[in-house]
Amino acid sequence: MDRKIALSDYIKQEVMRNPKANLDDAEDLFNAGILDSLAILQLVAFIEENFKIKIPDEDVIFENFQNLNALASYLETQKAAE
Amino acid sequence: MDFSWTEEQLAFRKAVVDFAHKELNQDIIEEDRSGSFSPEKWRKCARFGIQGLPFPEEYGGSAADILTTVLAMEGLGYGCKDNGLIFAMNAQMWSVQMPIYSFGAADQKRKYLPGLCRGELIGAHGMTEPDSGSDAYSLRTTAQRVDGGYVLNGSKMFVSNAPVSDLAVVFATVNPARKMWGVTGFIVETGTPGYTISRKLDKMGLRTSPMAELVFQDCFVPEENRLGPEGAGSNIFNDSMEWERSGILASHIGAMERQLEASIQYARERQQFGQPIGKFQSVANRIVDMKVRLETARLLLYKVAWLKKMGKPTVMEAALAKLYLSESFIQSSLDSIRTFGSYGYMTEFEVERDLRDAVGGALYSGTSDIQRNIIARLLGL
Numbered sequence: 001m002d003r004k005i006a007l008s009d010y011i012k013q014e015v016m017r018n019p020k021a022n023l024d025d026a027e028d029l030f031n032a033g034i035l036d037s038l039a040i041l042q043l044v045a046f047i048e049e050n051f052k053i054k055i056p057d058e059d060v061i062f063e064n065f066q067n068l069n070a071l072a073s074y075l076e077t078q079k080a081a082e
Numbered sequence: 083m084d085f086s087w088t089e090e091q092l093a094f095r096k097a098v099v100d101f102a103h104k105e106l107n108q109d110i111i112e113e114d115r116s117g118s119f120s121p122e123k124w125r126k127c128a129r130f131g132i133q134g135l136p137f138p139e140e141y142g143g144s145a146a147d148i149l150t151t152v153l154a155m156e157g158l159g160y161g162c163k164d165n166g167l168i169f170a171m172n173a174q175m176w177s178v179q180m181p182i183y184s185f186g187a188a189d190q191k192r193k194y195l196p197g198l199c200r201g202e203l204i205g206a207h208g209m210t211e212p213d214s215g216s217d218a219y220s221l222r223t224t225a226q227r228v229d230g231g232y233v234l235n236g237s238k239m240f241v242s243n244a245p246v247s248d249l250a251v252v253f254a255t256v257n258p259a260r261k262m263w264g265v266t267g268f269i270v271e272t273g274t275p276g277y278t279i280s281r282k283l284d285k286m287g288l289r290t291s292p293m294a295e296l297v298f299q300d301c302f303v304p305e306e307n308r309l310g311p312e313g314a315g316s317n318i319f320n321d322s323m324e325w326e327r328s329g330i331l332a333s334h335i336g337a338m339e340r341q342l343e344a345s346i347q348y349a350r351e352r353q354q355f356g357q358p359i360g361k362f363q364s365v366a367n368r369i370v371d372m373k374v375r376l377e378t379a380r381l382l383l384y385k386v387a388w389l390k391k392m393g394k395p396t397v398m399e400a401a402l403a404k405l406y407l408s409e410s411f412i413q414s415s416l417d418s419i420r421t422f423g424s425y426g427y428m429t430e431f432e433v434e435r436d437l438r439d440a441v442g443g444a445l446y447s448g449t450s451d452i453q454r455n456i457i458a459r460l461l462g463l
Binding site: 014017030036037038040041042044045048049057058060061062 | 184185219260261262263310311313314316317318320321395397456459460462
């Protein structure tokens with residue numbers, strides 16, 4: 001499954017608790033109040049377990065998690081680097 | 083599933099217990115009464131290798147894995163009756179040394195870690211502020227970028243080790259509008275102009291661990307003292323808290339075991355109505371509950387340490403362990419006092435101090451309320 005779709009599904013299901021929610025790929029996940037510090041930890045655990053991509057602590061920054069586009073792009077780079 | 087420890091690990095635990103019995107249990111009543119920190123005991127612990135346990139040898143540590151470290155801290159809690167001293171060391175190990183080790187630049191590790199491991203430096207950790215505790219990321223301390231570094235303004239409250247510290251890992255925001263993503267970590271050395279360690283705070287328990295407020299007034303911190311990238315502070319803090327929640331209460335297991343053994347011995351010896359009080363079911367059942375609590379708490383602690391060793395996420399397990407161990411220590415301390423009766427209420431019997439020390443565990447590193455919030459969220463509630 002496309003990573004971006006899987007991420008979107010996970011956020012809608014596990015974070016927003018609404019599988020039918022609208023979540024645009026460019027929507028700011030923080031200003032929209034969707035991701036907080038605990039949700040970030042959940043999301044990182046989900047990514048590492050399901051995509052087998054290690055996210056170094058220093059990469060958990062705003063620029064990489066701001067929206068689905070940024071996150072998918074970061075994961076692509078990270079996967080390529082591995 | 084293998085619950086066994088190696089002979090080496092058990093021998094090390096015994097060595098820690100013997101060391102603590104011999105070197106750390108003097109003058110605690112007086113030090114507790116006066117709120118005195120013992121630099122001598124701190125250095126003894128460092129010479130034994132406590133502060134450096136989980137850190138690499140190149141930084142003055144002994145490279146023990148997390149399970150061995152937890153077992154050693156458990157032994158320390160069993161052998162050492164000074165909960166404040168142990169708390170002070172834990173505060174440094176998990177919230178100062180660990181973030182420097184995990185997020186620090188090579189120069190920062192070389193500069194600070196050996197001294198912290200060897201007991202030559204003492205570190206403090208500043209996150210909580212007068213108006214932000216559980217809501218940690220609403221902090222108001224600012225770090226304004228200037229040529230060559232940052233200027234910090236604000237204050238940090240309830241900072242363990244602060245009155246005796248040589249350096250502090252502190253968090254400030256470089257951009258309040260970014261909320262948690264503006265939070266950035268810094269290493270601030272004592273003596274830096276604009277940085278003052280304010281009044282020492284008196285408290286209910288853990289009195290041998292000194293606490294104070296940190297104040298920053300136009301305090302310039304060079305760029306090389308920033309810990310990790312700008313905006314990574316929330317992740318650094320979360321990581322520290324997860325380590326702290328996993329490790330800081332290991333000594334409680336040892337302390338609860340000590341309380342259990344003392345309670346059993348007293349219940350066997352103390353005679354009332356012509357028989358040992360342990361023969362009365364009300365007393366015996368209370369001691370049985372202490373044992374059940376000890377063993378269940380121990381399993382939670384070992385599980386979270388094992389998960390850490392495997393490199394697996396521990397958000398849920400660390401919160402469970404923190405909540406259960408801290409609340410168990412409070413209950414175990416109360417049960418001890420009830421078993422010892424009025425003697426347990428007297429300072430000289432060194433039973434009541436554990437209760438005063440235990441209460442802090444339900445507050446620091448995230449209150450029990452916050453741990454329940456985390457667990458509830460992860461349960462999907």
